[in-house]
């Protein structure tokens with residue numbers, strides 16, 4: 222992303238031609254890209270310091286949060302978000318050229334669970350009895366069918382994957398809702414915001430907030446008031462299981478302000494005074510691929 226002499230190393234959810242690959246190439250001009258088989262592998266490699274950054278999907282407009290990213294980022298990681306990029310998601314049904322005439326004989330349709338879910342109505346209408354197999358990424362499904370030309374399997378993925386793995390697209394744009402975007406985040410061990418052309422002009426800060434254990438009534442209202450009276454605009458609030466017991470939650474809160482802004486400092490102090498525990502994931506710019 223920055224024009225430096227030393228290329229940063231970036232782990233991403235691979236293989237080549239995954240949506241995450243599109244996100245990383247859109248964001249980083251010069252970088253050494255290191256495809257990883259899973260989201261935990263991406264997060265572990267940046268935590269271990271074997272790469273400078275990792276980029277992983279965080280949230281999809283239709284399916285919501287990506288559970289693996291939430292689990293590994295918010296449960297115990299010490300990473301920071303350095304940038305986010307949102308890209309449009311178009312899903313296509315593709316087969317090996319050898320299977321192009323046998324689409325009505327498919328024995329399975331393979332893809333990432335989010336991609337299968339994004340096309341659920343289409344699959345229910347057109348392939349009701351075909352088993353759906355989950356893969357680690359859409360590109361992993363495409364790569365598999367390119368390497369197994371005799372299997373009667375289709376993949377769901379993007380156009381780049383069809384081109385890269387030499388597959389035949391049998392139907393385009395099969396996602397149930399046309400407005401489909403996914404948000405990807407760049408993670409590192411450092412608090413920094415990656416700056417290049419085309420970002421939104423407002424920094425965003427992501428906080429993880431745990432409510433005090435005494436569970437007193439009105440506490441969530443108090444937490445929200447901390448932001449409200451300071452006119453701090455929240456772009457997202459999501460509750461996620463703490464994994465300590467049924468009914469125990471933490472909140473992921475995105476605030477459209479830099480964390481070193483005096484109002485943000487005041488908000489964090491006040492939340493701490495309310496006995497909430499706060500972890501900040503840093504402030505970062507938003508990029509959009511159009």
Ligand SMILES: O=C(O)C(=O)C[C@]1(C(=O)O)C=C[C@@H](O)C=C1
Pocket residue numbers: 234238239240241242278281287310333335336357358359360403
């Ligand atoms: O499988 C991929 O290609 C990915 O990059 C992962 C992922 C996701 O986790 O949501 C990214 C974008 C799409 O929403 C579908 C799948």
